[in-house]
Amino acid sequence: MKRLKTLLLLGCCLLLFSGCAGKTAETGRLKAVASAFPEYDLLRAVGGDRVEAAMLLKPGMEAHSFEPSPQDILAIRTSKLFVYGGGESDVWADRLLESGDLGDTKVLALMDHALLRREETLEYMTVEEAEAEGDEYDEHVWTSPKNMLILTKAMQDALTELDPAGAEEYRANAESYAAKLKDLDTQLRELAQNSKRTLLVFGDRFPFLYLTREYGFDYAAAFPGCSGETDANPATVARLIDIVQEESIPVVFKCDLSEGKLADTIAEAAGAKVLTLYSAHTLSKDDFEAGETYLSLMAKNTEALREALN
Numbered sequence: 001m002k003r004l005k006t007l008l009l010l011g012c013c014l015l016l017f018s019g020c021a022g023k024t025a026e027t028g029r030l031k032a033v034a035s036a037f038p039e040y041d042l043l044r045a046v047g048g049d050r051v052e053a054a055m056l057l058k059p060g061m062e063a064h065s066f067e068p069s070p071q072d073i074l075a076i077r078t079s080k081l082f083v084y085g086g087g088e089s090d091v092w093a094d095r096l097l098e099s100g101d102l103g104d105t106k107v108l109a110l111m112d113h114a115l116l117r118r119e120e121t122l123e124y125m126t127v128e129e130a131e132a133e134g135d136e137y138d139e140h141v142w143t144s145p146k147n148m149l150i151l152t153k154a155m156q157d158a159l160t161e162l163d164p165a166g167a168e169e170y171r172a173n174a175e176s177y178a179a180k181l182k183d184l185d186t187q188l189r190e191l192a193q194n195s196k197r198t199l200l201v202f203g204d205r206f207p208f209l210y211l212t213r214e215y216g217f218d219y220a221a222a223f224p225g226c227s228g229e230t231d232a233n234p235a236t237v238a239r240l241i242d243i244v245q246e247e248s249i250p251v252v253f254k255c256d257l258s259e260g261k262l263a264d265t266i267a268e269a270a271g272a273k274v275l276t277l278y279s280a281h282t283l284s285k286d287d288f289e290a291g292e293t294y295l296s297l298m299a300k301n302t303e304a305l306r307e308a309l310n
Contacts, residue, residue, distance in 0.1 A: 027052060030163050033076050035084035035093060036063055037282050038142040039110065041294045043083055045177045046155040050166040054079075059288035060257070063281045064089045064226055068096075079105055080162050083155070086111035087139020089281075106162055113154040114141035117209055119225050138225060140279060142294065144210035145185040152178050180295055187302055188215050195309035201244055201272075203263030204254045207279040211301075217309075222262055232262055244270035251308035253277045256297075257284060275304045 029052040034040035040055035047053060056072045057063055066089065068076075073096065076082045082102070084093045086109030097107060116137040141147045156174035160167045192198070192215040199218045202208075206221035220243050222232040244252060244266060252267040254260035256278045263274045278297040287297075 030081070030159070030166075031079040032081040032083065032159075033079045035082075035090060036066075037288075038280055038294060039083040039085065041280075042142075042148070042151060042155050042177075043081075045293075046152060046170055046173045047159055048169060048173045050163060050169055051159065057282055059283055059285040061282060062257075067092055077102055077105060081106045081108065081158060083108045083110070083158075085109065085139050085141075088136065089139060106158060108154065108158045110141055110151055110154075111137065111139060113150055114147040115144075115150065116141065117213060120209060138207075138209045140207040140226075140281065141210055143208055143279060144214040145181045145188065145298070146214055147210060148294070149178055149181050149185075152181065184295065184298055184302070188305075191302065191306055191309065192216050195306070197247070197249075197309050199243075199247055199249065200305070200308060201240060201249050201252050201266070202254075202277075203240060203252045203266040203274070204258050204260070207255065207281060208277060217305075222266075237262070237266065240266050241269045244272050249308070251275050251304070253304070253308070255279055257282065275308065277301055277304055 029050055030047070031054075032043055032047065032051050033054045033056065034043050035055075036057040037055065037059075040053055043051060043053045054075060056068060056075070057066050076096065082093075082105050084090050084107075086093075090109075096102070119136045119138045142151065152174050156170050159170045163170075198216060199220065200212065202219060202221040204221070205223045205226050206219065207226050208219070209225070211217075212219050220240055222236055222240060240252075243249065249270070250272055252263045252270070252272045252274050254263035254274055254276055256276055260274055260276075266272070267274045278301055280294050280297045283292055283297070
């Protein structure tokens with residue numbers, strides 16, 4: 001009886017370990033962990049019903065200062081796939097990977113596959129004359145649907161490698177998603193070609209380098225990239241007000257989850273209105289619970305851009 005109990009206990013432990021190592025005991029789905037919303041949304045779009053996806057960065061949390069809890073690290077180590085951006089916001093993930101303590105967990109970093117652009121520190125530039133400065137690459141690669149097409153294929157390949165039995169489902173999901181991304185890309189290109197102006201003004205940080213450069217939009221921003229600075233240069237603010245007035249810009253943008261105080265100041269002084277442009281790096285709790293996706297947020301962006309450019 002003692003030996004039987006021991007064998008039964010050992011069997012249960014092996015089953016639990018097997019579930020932790022790749023598939024959940026309850027559903028049989030492949031376990032995958034994403035660091036933030038772009039990775040999570042792409043994961044669930046391509047993975048479909050075969051993947052049990054988890055997101056570490058909870059809705060409403062600040063993406064650029066995230067640090068994982070011990071439970072987060074355990075979730076990564078016991079998953080079959082870990083997907084993360086690979087940029088400055090994910091230094092914690094790089095440290096974890098360097099530790100070599102992830103076992104058989106496969107890792108997919110978006111920036112390893114995307115077409116990259118160097119961060120720009122100039123605050124106002126045309127697409128033709130802007131030159132990249134510094135050695136860092138902008139991490140917000142998903143703001144370009146063209147990049148998302150590449151990343152969709154990378155996600156399909158990663159899931160297929162881990163779960164060959166689901167290859168056909170992953171392919172179908174990826175093709176369906178790619179078709180929607182191509183439609184989004186077409187809408188943005190038509191918008192860029194047919195609009196009255198090309199200049200966008202941001203009274204906020206600027207995580208939209210890939211979006212603006214891909215479609216030929218010019219931009220003026222209060223901060224370069226996702227700067228850690230909290231106070232804008234007064235001269236910069238004055239210049240943005242002048243630009244909005246002189247160019248008759250109807251919209252000043254703020255980022256999602258931003259209080260928008262600076263954008264409000266610029267818009268009020270220049271006689272414009274404030275609209276939100278979604279970087280989709282993270283999203284609010286209300287938006288997440290309402291079922292917002294990368295595609296739905298980009299659809300909102302397209303409409304906001306249409307108003308700003310016309």
